[in-house]
Amino acid sequence: MTMLDDDRLSALFAQAAAAFEVPPVGVTEIVERANAPVREQPTDDGPDDAADDSDDGGRTATGRVRRLASTARRHPVRAVAACLVLVLVAAGAVGAAVRASAPSPVLTSGLPHAPASAPTSAPTRTSTLPPKVAPQAPIGAEPNSSPATGGTPVTTPTAPPLPNGAVGQPAKIEQSGTLGLSVRRGALRATMTQLNGLATAYGGFVASSQTQSGPGAGGTPSGSVTLQVPVANFDAALKGAQALGKTSSLTTRATDVTAQYVDLQSRISALEQSRQQYLTILAKATTVGDVLAVQAQLDSIQSQIEQLQGQLQVLDSETSYSTLAVTVTEGAPPPQPVPLPESGLVRAWHDSTDGFLAGVEGAIRIAGPLLFALLLLAAAVLGGRALWRRYQRHNL
Amino acid sequence: MVEQQLEEWLEEGYVASFRTACLILGNRADAEEAVQDAFLRAWRFRNSLSGVPSIRPWLYRVVVNSCYSKLRSEIPHRDRRADDGPLAHLPDPTDRGADPELRAERSEVAETVLAALQRLPVSLRVPVVLRYYADLSERDIALAIGRRQGTVKSRLHEARRRLAHDPALSALVGEAGDTLEEAGR
Numbered sequence: 001m002t003m004l005d006d007d008r009l010s011a012l013f014a015q016a017a018a019a020f021e022v023p024p025v026g027v028t029e030i031v032e033r034a035n036a037p038v039r040e041q042p043t044d045d046g047p048d049d050a051a052d053d054s055d056d057g058g059r060t061a062t063g064r065v066r067r068l069a070s071t072a073r074r075h076p077v078r079a080v081a082a083c084l085v086l087v088l089v090a091a092g093a094v095g096a097a098v099r100a101s102a103p104s105p106v107l108t109s110g111l112p113h114a115p116a117s118a119p120t121s122a123p124t125r126t127s128t129l130p131p132k133v134a135p136q137a138p139i140g141a142e143p144n145s146s147p148a149t150g151g152t153p154v155t156t157p158t159a160p161p162l163p164n165g166a167v168g169q170p171a172k173i174e175q176s177g178t179l180g181l182s183v184r185r186g187a188l189r190a191t192m193t194q195l196n197g198l199a200t201a202y203g204g205f206v207a208s209s210q211t212q213s214g215p216g217a218g219g220t221p222s223g224s225v226t227l228q229v230p231v232a233n234f235d236a237a238l239k240g241a242q243a244l245g246k247t248s249s250l251t252t253r254a255t256d257v258t259a260q261y262v263d264l265q266s267r268i269s270a271l272e273q274s275r276q277q278y279l280t281i282l283a284k285a286t287t288v289g290d291v292l293a294v295q296a297q298l299d300s301i302q303s304q305i306e307q308l309q310g311q312l313q314v315l316d317s318e319t320s321y322s323t324l325a326v327t328v329t330e331g332a333p334p335p336q337p338v339p340l341p342e343s344g345l346v347r348a349w350h351d352s353t354d355g356f357l358a359g360v361e362g363a364i365r366i367a368g369p370l371l372f373a374l375l376l377l378a379a380a381v382l383g384g385r386a387l388w389r390r391y392q393r394h395n396l
Numbered sequence: 397m398v399e400q401q402l403e404e405w406l407e408e409g410y411v412a413s414f415r416t417a418c419l420i421l422g423n424r425a426d427a428e429e430a431v432q433d434a435f436l437r438a439w440r441f442r443n444s445l446s447g448v449p450s451i452r453p454w455l456y457r458v459v460v461n462s463c464y465s466k467l468r469s470e471i472p473h474r475d476r477r478a479d480d481g482p483l484a485h486l487p488d489p490t491d492r493g494a495d496p497e498l499r500a501e502r503s504e505v506a507e508t509v510l511a512a513l514q515r516l517p518v519s520l521r522v523p524v525v526l527r528y529y530a531d532l533s534e535r536d537i538a539l540a541i542g543r544r545q546g547t548v549k550s551r552l553h554e555a556r557r558r559l560a561h562d563p564a565l566s567a568l569v570g571e572a573g574d575t576l577e578e579a580g581r
Contacts (some may be wrong), residue, residue: 004560004569006528012509012565013529017415019506023428027406030432034439074468389542 078382085379092372172261172315175234175322177252181245181329188213188221188330191244195225195326198244202237204229204321220330227324234322241326248329257315264312271305402442405451406435412530413459419525420463422514427463434462453536460522460540467518505568512565516555523548524555 072079211223229237282294417427526532538545
């Protein structure tokens with residue numbers, strides 16, 4: 001521009017401005033209007049005059065909504081971005097709230113044996129009940145009295161309890177359980193000793209015991225002990241055993257053998273009546289042949305009675321003493337250091353790849369929080385920018 | 397004390413503010429409303445003057461914001477009316493004593509300049525008016541429009557470039573350069 005320099009431009013603007021008549025309204029009148037009550041001032045601004053909206057506290061919410069809508073129309077991209085940020089933040093907040101209120105998972109990594117054993121063993125064992133036997137009764141008392149700790153897989157009978165006297169006598173229940181304990185390193189022997197003492201303390205005995213001190217197939221020292229304790233003390237013994245270590249698995253089982261017991265009793269009673277009748281016949285026998293025939297029958301009946309009585313005693317024993325099999329495992333040993341290759345180049349290569357993988361893992365690990373932080377930052381920047389512009393407009 | 401000073405400042409800057417708004421808006425009525433509104437707001441927010449380093453850019457900032465509000469909210473709708481052109485109130489009726497030929501020439505210059513300004517986008521029109529009519533420095537313009545000084549400099553450069561390439565304005569400058577210099581004084 002050769003001819004339209006700054007001075008010429010100023011002159012042109014001055015001449016163009018001078019063509020406008022200055023209105024007669026003076027500053028004094030404007031000041032008087034400004035000092036008047038706010039409600040009496042005419043509002044000439046449009047609905048989307050964002051520069052005027054801080055000086056009047058009486059603006060209605062409708063006006064603000066209209067101004068907001070107008071602003072959104074003027075800046076559609078920013079409005080959409082702000083909406084997206086708000087939606088993401090709201091979704092994150094809702095997700096965090098839902099996650100916080102959800103119950104913790106039952107299966108944890110600290111209990112590696114739980115998932116495989118607990119869910120599959122329960123239906124298998126319950127299917128071993130005789131068809132005519134009533135559903136399983138709980139162990140001793142209510143099912144809720146299980147001493148299992150939170151997060152420990154527990155298999156407990158869920159069948160309703162059989163009432164006493166339902167078949168003419170108290171219910172006969174077989175109880176058994178398996179407990180997996182994890183103890184700290186070097187505490188295996190002491191724990192086994194305490195378990196033996198536990199059986200004695202609760203009026204029972206140790207049916208079997210086995211200890212493997214050296215690293216076995218599992219790589220850690222372990223031991224197992226089978227306790228026989230009175231049924232009444234089963235729960236107490238179970239709690240005592242659980243207190244000796246960290247419960248890694250727990251399975252309890254209760255089987256109602258009342259029907260078998262009553263059946264055996266009935267059969268024994270019938271056979272005894274038959275034997276009594278044969279004894280009467282034997283007393284009346286006059287020939288040797290008759291005596292021998294009756295004696296043979298008596299021997300057979302006596303044998304059956306003794307066999308059934310043996311079964312009855314077994315059931316008595318099983319329902320008087322419960323079996324608790326405890327498996328004790330020491331904590332996992334620290335990982336053995338992998339011997340490094342002797343070659344420095346190979347070692348450097350491994351270090352390099354390990355570092356690379358660690359970096360990738362770290363990047364992936366922080367990507368989620370970083371993305372969330374970026375979203376929050378973007379929201380803060382947008383909000384701060386809007387507030388700053390608003391502040392600049394209204395605090396001139 | 398602040399009220400008295402502000403009233404004095406408003407009195408001094410009223411004409412310049414009004415004509416600045418006229419150049420920005422291209423319409424006398426809108427400029428009058430914008431300046432009144434700006435002065436009303438300035439008076440209501442006079443308590444915030446204590447933290448203001450310089451009153452002049454502050455006052456122009458209020459005026460510019462009022463002009464922005466007019467441009468955003470009302471003028472786009474009102475411009476649809478054919479009988480309300482931007483130069484509806486030209487020429488100045490108070491200039492009746494001047495030579496009719498000179499009055500006609502001044503009116504033509506004013507219309508050409510205003511038309512050229514209206515062809516500029518608002519983002520360029522406001523800085524160039526503040527710079528070459530209100531005679532604000534680039535720093536004060538930056539304060540007035542709420543942008544950085546570098547932004548103001550680049551906008552002024554672009555505005556000058558566009559005005560220099562404006563055919564009507566170039567023709568006017570080429571034909572009546574001397575007269576313009578005289579009129580500008």
